[in-house]
Amino acid sequence: MRIKHESSFMIGVSVSPYPSIPPGISDDSTSDDRNWSTPGCHGIWRSALLVGCSVFFLLYLTFHVRKNLKKLRNGRSYIMIAYYALLWFAALLNLAWCTLQTWECTPGKVVAWNALTLFSSAAMLCLEISLIGFLLQENYATGLEALARIFFLSGLIVGVDVLLKAIYVFGFGIPLFFDSNEPKTKWTLWLIHTFLLTVVYSYILFVHYSKWTDRLPPRPAFYKYVVVMLVINGMALFSSGLATIGASFGIWLYNLDIICYRCLYLPFLYITFLADFFQEDDLLLDNAYYSEMRDAGFFVDWDY
Template identity: 70%
Template sequence: MITYYVLLWFSATLNLAWCSLQIWQCVPGKELSWNLLSLLTALGTLCLEISLVAFLLQESYASGLEALAHTFIISGLIVGADILLKAICVFGFHIPLFMDGKTTHIGKWGLWTVDKLLLTCTYGYILFVHYSTWRDKLPPRPAFYNYVVVMFVITGIALSGCGLAAIGVGFGHWLYSLVVICYHTLYLPFVYITFLADFFQEEDLLLDNAYYSEMKDAGFFDSDLE
């Protein structure tokens, strides 16, 4: 989990920069910088999102190091292909994926619709397996299913917004923008609270117990027994 903690901080830094530099969208000559920052932010967050699911899905039948290696291979291939496709669309075909001011571009909303559809189907499939006879193959963690349910709802709402925007409904752009804001501001704290907060509390408890044992062995509490 230490690896995910580092990745969490990396993604948090990128998201903070992305949120702080929103003005770059409206400044002439900053389109390249904004697109690069958006691609890096998407890379970090998507890598964290896929790695988290991939690692936990392997937890029941693979060791820690083996699962970690498989996780980074899987997430690296998926995220690499996704970012490459988005980079080609942005810099090769000049599709304004990350420019909020251009709301009627069919290619932009078509690509985002496919992107959110794949994520929604992935989370939906995990929930389907959880309530089927194959649920034993999934990790027995309530927090994992809480995470999947929340992400399924979020990606489903984003998919609806993209679909509406693709057919020219203005409400769809507003809905998708709202989801993006919530995602960039709340996703990382949500991951930390769901998975990492308890982990570090357990680490602190184990450390306190180790200190207590060492002090007990050294005789610091002998005077209390006299």
């Protein structure tokens, strides 16, 4: 009986998402309703949804890759080439993250899961930051100087973000990428992270509706994107705040936000900004830009 008890205790310790926490604290982490025999900590349906969305998007990119590469060669836009490559890189990392959900609950995969989540989320964050920079700097410009400036700034911000998260995860043992309502420090850090992103998108909308609106690009798609990202980050901010005070609904809402972000962000970004650029007929592309500028009221003072 003693051997059986010790064996069960060691299993409870090995699957704990808190490797740096003393073993006696981790017994409760295995008392939830999760089914450990299904893929991932959250069951087979969540894993199937994540994998299905990421695979479908990669198949879509693969189907159009020849046409898109031809357009990039003809357009000779260094920024669009770099951004398209970054989109592929983020999509592949996201597929790996969605496929390897079992690592979150597999003994011995704590470091691997932390590293995979860290770099996949960093790639998508780099897309977010660089996209805003591209749009504010006329993202279809072809200059290498603009490309270098934008990627330097976005790379610097993402690098600091990755460094801080790595210190929290590998230095202090804070389980940022595991589901639990403990420790409180984890949710406080996510609260600060989502708050900063929410402030950025809120500021862009504020400028759009202020007297400085002419400093922003006259593209309605840009503001639709900002509104959607503000809602996503606002929901993450709200859920992190609830989880900080120990509300289980906050953890559930945060997981829902992660599913929406991982499944929909890359396709939404591609359809909103890149699909028009990859149209084969440049006349259709010009008409699309003209329609967006007209809808934004850019030509309201023109005499016809």
